[in-house]
Amino acid sequence: MTFFWSIVHCISIRLELKVVNPLRQRRHTLPASEFRNLTPQDAISVFEIEREAFVSVSGECPLTLDEVLNFLGQCPELSLGWFEEGRLVAFIIGSGWDKERLSQEAMTQHVPDTPTVHIHVLSVHRHCRQQGKGSILLWRYLQYLRCVPGLRRALLICEDFLVPFYQKAGFKEKGPSAISVSNMQFQEMEYMVGGQAYTRRNSGC
Numbered sequence: 001m002t003f004f005w006s007i008v009h010c011i012s013i014r015l016e017l018k019v020v021n022p023l024r025q026r027r028h029t030l031p032a033s034e035f036r037n038l039t040p041q042d043a044i045s046v047f048e049i050e051r052e053a054f055v056s057v058s059g060e061c062p063l064t065l066d067e068v069l070n071f072l073g074q075c076p077e078l079s080l081g082w083f084e085e086g087r088l089v090a091f092i093i094g095s096g097w098d099k100e101r102l103s104q105e106a107m108t109q110h111v112p113d114t115p116t117v118h119i120h121v122l123s124v125h126r127h128c129r130q131q132g133k134g135s136i137l138l139w140r141y142l143q144y145l146r147c148v149p150g151l152r153r154a155l156l157i158c159e160d161f162l163v164p165f166y167q168k169a170g171f172k173e174k175g176p177s178a179i180s181v182s183n184m185q186f187q188e189m190e191y192m193v194g195g196q197a198y199t200r201r202n203s204g205c
């Protein structure tokens with residue numbers, strides 16, 4: 001065999017090894033469970049879950065598709081998605097806010113570099129509800145916020161029936177919100193990042 005053909009032979013063996021090497025194949029397997037910040041590429045999956053969760057119930061989504069795209073473009077670091085085998089099963093979208101209480105403008109604005117995150121929406125895919133996923137994702141998100149420089153608190157609004165759900169996660173009631181959507185009234189809830197709630201599940205950053 002000439003030197004040239006020996007080289008070609010070696011390369012072809014290496015290529016074959018690349019194809020059959022099971023360790024390399026495993027790299028392409030989707031993780032069973034993954035938590036990560038969302039990107040604008042996730043907006044459609046986000047909106048599908050959101051639409052099913054809210055439109056059938058109240059006729060209104062907390063965020064339109066354009067707003068989802070906007071927030072995931074402007075402040076992806078304030079979002080968190082839970083993926084199972086590559087499919088989104090639950091998510092949280094937040095944005096920065098710079099006032100003591102939430103007002104109507106907070107629904108569409110992101111104020112950068114502020115100590116407050118406004119949680120616009122937490123939603124779990126309908127097939128995955130009542131399995132603890134909403135609580136677990138919220139807990140992971142609140143732990144994650146400890147690692148975001150300068151972040152001190154989280155605010156959200158919710159309907160009365162979800163107040164106990166957020167209280168269990170360490171949120172405190174701030175009273176009725178000034179925000180109303182389609183005549184729906186909300187309670188405003190506050191969580192102090194770095195407080196004592198849930199410390200037994202300390203994740204480390």
Ligand SMILES: CC(C)(COP(=O)(O)OP(=O)(O)OC[C@H]1O[C@@H](n2cnc3c(N)ncnc32)[C@H](O)[C@@H]1OP(=O)(O)O)[C@@H](O)C(=O)NCCC(=O)NCCS
Nearest residue numbers: 053120121122123124129130131132133134135136161165
């Ligand atoms: C609310 C939501 C995020 C909770 O997530 P989940 O994974 O189903 O909840 P978990 O299994 O972690 O916890 C269950 C607890 O949530 C609360 N909860 C959930 N849905 C509720 C509802 N419709 N009414 C009252 N409480 C409810 C209850 O406290 C329940 O505890 P219980 O089973 O002891 O009664 C989820 O049901 C969802 O996506 N709902 C539609 C969208 C929505 O309303 N989002 C919140 C406002 S942004």
